[in-house]
Amino acid sequence: xxxxxxxxxxxxxxxxxxxxxxxxxxxxxxxxxxxxxxxxxxxxxxxxxxxxxxxxxxxxxxxxxx
Numbered sequence: 001x002x003x004x005x006x007x008x009x010x011x012x013x014x015x016x017x018x019x020x021x022x023x024x025x026x027x028x029x030x031x032x033x034x035x036x037x038x039x040x041x042x043x044x045x046x047x048x049x050x051x052x053x054x055x056x057x058x059x060x061x062x063x064x065x066x
Contacts, residue, residue, distance in 0.1 A: 007023055007024060007025055007026070007057070007061065008023075008024040009021055009022065009023050009024070009034075009048060009057065010022050010024065010031065011041050011044045011045055011048075012031075013041070014037065016037075018037040018038060018039060019037065019038045019039070019040060019041045019043070019044040020033050020034065020036065020037050020038070020044065021033075021034045021036065021044050021047065021048060021053065022034065023057055023060050023061070025060070025061065025064050025065065027065075028064055032060050032064060034053065034056045034057065034060065035056060036056075
């Protein structure tokens with residue numbers, strides 16, 4: 001099983017002007033939106049330091065690696 005360290009998370013601006021975190025999973029072409037939107041990139045990056053983001057990343061890894 002792959003660990004979270006095997007995956008990259010990026011912060012990108014959405015078409016609506018807000019920011020979101022995307023998980024890049026090996027074997028999937030499209031990055032996965034982690035489900036939260038933020039008013040700026042700093043808030044999105046700060047969210048990556050809280051346990052909620054870790055849970056979201058783990059859930060997406062399990063969902064997409066079947």
